[in-house]
Amino acid sequence: MRVTIALLLFLFAACGDSVPPPWEPPPDEPFVYALPEGIPPPREVEGEPLTRPRVELGRHLFYDVRLSLNREQSCASCHRQERAFTDGRKTSVGSTGEEHHRNAMSxxxxxxxxxxxxxxxxxxSLAQQALVPLTGEDPIELxxxxxxxxxxxxxxxDPRYQALFPLAFPEDDDPYSLHNVVVALSAFQRxxxxxxxRYDRFMxxxxxxxxxxxxxxGMNLFLSERFECFHCHGGxxxxxxxxxxxxxFEELPFHxxxxxNVDGEGGYPAHDPGLFELTFEPSDMGRFRAPSLRNVAVTAPYFHDGSAATLEEVLDHYARGGRLIEDGPFAGDGAENPWKSDLVREFPMLEREKxxxxxxxxALTDEPLLKDPAFANPWPKGHESGP
Ligand code: HEC
Ligand code: HEC
Structure with missing residues (x-):
């Protein structure tokens, strides 16, 4: 009888939310992508094979506030799953309160x-990129x-890391290193x-x-020569x-x-002139990478500086062939920007087309992604704010 009651109590507890299953490290296997037919897998990264332990280690690191000096932030603070890994802010704020001048990307x-x-x-490389938020000082992120x-x-x-680091990097005598941290972060993100x-189900x-x-x-308009969206947001x-x-051949396009058009000569705000900042080529003024539009409905606000609050605003900007800012420090008519792509030009747009x-x-939102346990915070409750 006592055994039965104990068993019942155990089953009851196991069914409730209060007792999560004990954590176990993943099996030491290669990571296999689950992709629909027609979608090619991403390129492999030389010297960085994807294994399940690496992905799992990367997920733990991605959500770990111990990766910021003051234990205030993790990567996930600015890359939140429910917003398709963006932060919902115009521009990001780092762990010490310092402002980033850019909008967090998915x-x-x-x-x-x-x-x-x-x-x-x-x-x-994603491993190299992760060093920027981890160690960068202008601005300070982590x-x-x-x-x-x-x-x-x-x-x-940490006991979980004691299981995960050696499994993820079995060839290393001492697997705890910044290099392995960024390789694992890269694995999780990959x-x-x-x-x-729903678009994928259709396509x-x-x-x-x-x-x-x-x-x-809407899809047909997106693909039309009048709207031109597909030229830069295709595939x-x-x-x-x-x-x-x-x-x-990889193209490295920026537009x-x-x-x-802050000075009437095509200038972008001085604190962020885009590609020009690195090349000093006049024609690179204001050129940025075209973001993917997958999940775009949940990644507002938009553009490199979060300067459009809604998708409607984005569409109005394209239909006008450039954005008019009437006053303030960035006043100017973007439609007259001499460095603007030829593909961005005024077009008529009926209300119903909009x-x-x-x-x-x-329809490009992947709803399961926003809650997929495989990408969610793996730490038990209470751990999020640091040990
Ligand atoms: C303070 C907020 C913040 C934190 C913390 C942060 N990021 Fe970011 N992330 C950004 C912003 C802002 C950008 C855009 C940067 C740019 O364009 O210069 C970005 C861009 C990226 C990109 C580029 C995405 C693309 O499509 O090219 C990756 C990858 C990334 N972050 C990964 C990480 C990882 C990994 C961490 C943790 C080590 C992290 N981020 C921490 C704000 C943050
Ligand atoms: C010449 C190439 C080009 C064309 C044509 C183009 N886009 Fe873009 N798009 C970009 C670039 C580059 C950005 C980022 C600009 C920036 O932040 O400065 C962008 C940004 C966006 C964003 C914001 C996404 C985000 O995550 O911030 C949306 C939405 C968007 N475009 C939709 C469209 C639609 C809809 C069309 C057709 C009406 C279109 N684009 C046509 C290149 C283009």
Missing amino acids: VVNVAYFPTLTWANPLLR GIGGHEDEVIDRLRD SIVSFRS YGRDRSALTAEELE FLFSDSISHDGVL NTGLY RAILAFLN
């Missing part, structure tokens, strides 16, 4: 991008520059692929009823900046879309 499908961040043709050893020591003490929107799942008539009309990523297995294209953009 890390979804990031393995397909040949270059990383809004406008940097040289930043091409702020561990100069304190790397101290932070690595924090990780050594695992985040998103192709489960790759051959489910012709997955999109409504209005959304289909399965909805971005012309793409790399995957089988791509022979000026006529958002600003609604259709908005409906189409809303």
Whole structure:
């Protein structure tokens, strides 16, 4: 009898939310992408094979506030799953309160991008990119520059890491290093692929009823020569900046879309002139990478500086062939920007066409992604704010 009661109590507890299953490290296996037919896998990264322990280690690190010096932030503070890994802010704020001048990008499908961040043709590896938020000082994000050893020591003490680091890097005598931290972060981010929107069901799942008539009309407008969206947001990523297995020549395109014209000569705000900041080529003024439009309905606000609050505003900007800012420090007519891409030019847009294209953009959301336990915070409750 006592045994039965104990068993019942155990089953009761196991069914409730209060007792999560004990954590176990994943099996030591290669990571395998689950992709719809028609979507190629991302390129492999030399010397960084994807294994399940690496992905799992990367997920723990991505959500770990111990990776900021003051234990205030993790990568996930600015890359939130429910917003397709963006932060909902115009521009980001780092762990010490310092302002970033850019809008946080999604890390979804990031393995397909040949270059990383809004406008940097040289930043091409996710491991290398992770060092920027970790150690960068302008602005300070996680702020561990100069304190790397101290932070690595924090990780050594954690039982989960004691299981994960050796499994993820079996060839290393001492697997705890900043290098392995960024390789694991890269592995987790490479695992985040998103192709489960209603658009995908229509396109790759051959489910012709997955999109409504209005959304289909929006899709056709998106693909039309009048709207021109597909030129820069084409293909399965909805971005012309793409790399995957089988791509022979990678293009590294950046575009000026006529958002600003602060001096009447095509200038962008001095604190962020885009590609020009690195190349000093006049024609690179205001050029940025075209973001993927997957999940765009949940990643507001928009553009490199979060300067458009809604998708409607974005559409009005394109239909006008550039943005007019009437007053303030950035006043100017972006439509007259001499460096603007030829593909951004004024076009007529009926109210109902606008609604259709908005409906189409809303059909690009991968709802399961936003809650997928594989990409969620793996730490038990109470751990989020640090040990
Ligand atoms: C303070 C907020 C903040 C934190 C913390 C942060 N990021 Fe970001 N992330 C951003 C911003 C802002 C950008 C755009 C940067 C740019 O264009 O210069 C970005 C861009 C990226 C990109 C480029 C995506 C693309 O499509 O090219 C990746 C990858 C990324 N972050 C990963 C990480 C990782 C990994 C961490 C943790 C180590 C992290 N971020 C921490 C705000 C943040
Ligand atoms: C010349 C290439 C080009 C064309 C044509 C183009 N875009 Fe873009 N798009 C970009 C670039 C580049 C950005 C980023 C601009 C920036 O932040 O300065 C962008 C940004 C966006 C964003 C904001 C996404 C985000 O995450 O911030 C949306 C939405 C968007 N475009 C939709 C469209 C639609 C809809 C069309 C057709 C009406 C279109 N684009 C046509 C290149 C283009």
